[in-house]
Amino acid sequence: MTTSLGDLGAALVQWRRDLHARPEPGFCEFRTASSLVDELERFGYEVVYGVDAMDPGAAHLVPEERVAAWHRHAQERGVPAERLERMSGGATAVVAELRCGSGPTVAFRFDIDALPLQEADESSHKPAREGYASRNPGWMHACGHDGHMAIGLGVAATLAACSDDLGGTVRFLFQPAEEGALGGAAAIAARGFVDDVDYLLCCHLGLEARETGHVVCRTDFMATSKYRATFAGRGAHVVNSPQDGRNALLAAAAAALALHAIAPTSEGWFSLNVGVLNAGTEQGVTPASATIDLGFWTETSAAQEYLRDRVHSVIEGTARVWGVGFDIRLIGEAPSCMQSENLAAVLRRVAARLPAVTRIDDYALCRAGEDATVLIKRVADHGGQGVYTLVGSALADGHHSPRFDFDEGALSIGVDLLAGAARELLRVGNGE
Numbered sequence: 001m002t003t004s005l006g007d008l009g010a011a012l013v014q015w016r017r018d019l020h021a022r023p024e025p026g027f028c029e030f031r032t033a034s035s036l037v038d039e040l041e042r043f044g045y046e047v048v049y050g051v052d053a054m055d056p057g058a059a060h061l062v063p064e065e066r067v068a069a070w071h072r073h074a075q076e077r078g079v080p081a082e083r084l085e086r087m088s089g090g091a092t093a094v095v096a097e098l099r100c101g102s103g104p105t106v107a108f109r110f111d112i113d114a115l116p117l118q119e120a121d122e123s124s125h126k127p128a129r130e131g132y133a134s135r136n137p138g139w140m141h142a143c144g145h146d147g148h149m150a151i152g153l154g155v156a157a158t159l160a161a162c163s164d165d166l167g168g169t170v171r172f173l174f175q176p177a178e179e180g181a182l183g184g185a186a187a188i189a190a191r192g193f194v195d196d197v198d199y200l201l202c203c204h205l206g207l208e209a210r211e212t213g214h215v216v217c218r219t220d221f222m223a224t225s226k227y228r229a230t231f232a233g234r235g236a237h238v239v240n241s242p243q244d245g246r247n248a249l250l251a252a253a254a255a256a257l258a259l260h261a262i263a264p265t266s267e268g269w270f271s272l273n274v275g276v277l278n279a280g281t282e283q284g285v286t287p288a289s290a291t292i293d294l295g296f297w298t299e300t301s302a303a304q305e306y307l308r309d310r311v312h313s314v315i316e317g318t319a320r321v322w323g324v325g326f327d328i329r330l331i332g333e334a335p336s337c338m339q340s341e342n343l344a345a346v347l348r349r350v351a352a353r354l355p356a357v358t359r360i361d362d363y364a365l366c367r368a369g370e371d372a373t374v375l376i377k378r379v380a381d382h383g384g385q386g387v388y389t390l391v392g393s394a395l396a397d398g399h400h401s402p403r404f405d406f407d408e409g410a411l412s413i414g415v416d417l418l419a420g421a422a423r424e425l426l427r428v429g430n431g432e
């Protein structure tokens, strides 16, 4: 397929709006993945998806009931049965490849999931005003992943159109379930798709780059771990036989307080939050069960290790004090990792040549987790290089807000930047 640049600008907006209107949760991106497969096959890529593209067993948490409901939702909206069959169980990753002779392998990673938010419907919100707001109540692309997918398709189309000039392989990883670090990246890595990658490029719109035309070549993220702890007590009549009860609610509440009181560490900054506490059935019965979900974000792997240890001790110790059973389960994780200065320098060179780029920063630190680090670390462990870059965009409101919206003008900058970097890395005769 040949796409003139003018056509591509319109296609980017069209892809973005189509995907924006149909947001799906992590590991439930059935319709999203199916439309990515359609486009990538149309560009001439070899595409694998579903269980061929990821190992659901390697994910930390696949929310099974939700997956089944969204599977039906996609079926009702006409996603072909054969596609859904291969994605069953929440295997919604898509991997596309184009081999252009011998040379290095350049991979790109884009996230595809949405957030549990009801999108604003006021006329000041552009997607609502222009008719492409979410059609899936309670879910919204409020972090720009719709834009990331559009950029990914744009880079794929651009590189397919100039494949004769490239020496090597390009591979696109469209990853489910970035939010919550539920294991979408780990599930793709488990199929070996990054083990032979020489260069891995990842990107995000906005974040620390909140003007269109601003590029940050390299961005570090916090390491993060997320746990679900359950406490198992014993129900009893609170007046007749209170001594027989074992109060799981109080155990969970005491654990929540103790978790928030974990001492700081000289190993690095961290933030911990108990974000969910569910317990009990009614006021006359000792609460027999309780669940808490907690997450922490740390500056260093050493601080992550410290917190893992302290969190386990607090849960176990509190359970013992209250005489209840406990279980602690990892439901999300991403490391912090070193990124390639060399790739950051390539991006800087490419960005400097783009007329639409008005500001280039070498580095930013983002105080959030991002499981692209799972893939970047795996690439580095196998001798390759990875980098995470920010494509700046003016934002209508902050990330994860019902009024979040980015500037669609940033999409073509993202495409020019990433496709330009790939062309540089895969230039025939490139001695790197």
Ligand SMILES: [Zn+2]
Pocket: 143, 144, 145, 204
């Ligand atoms: Zn995001």
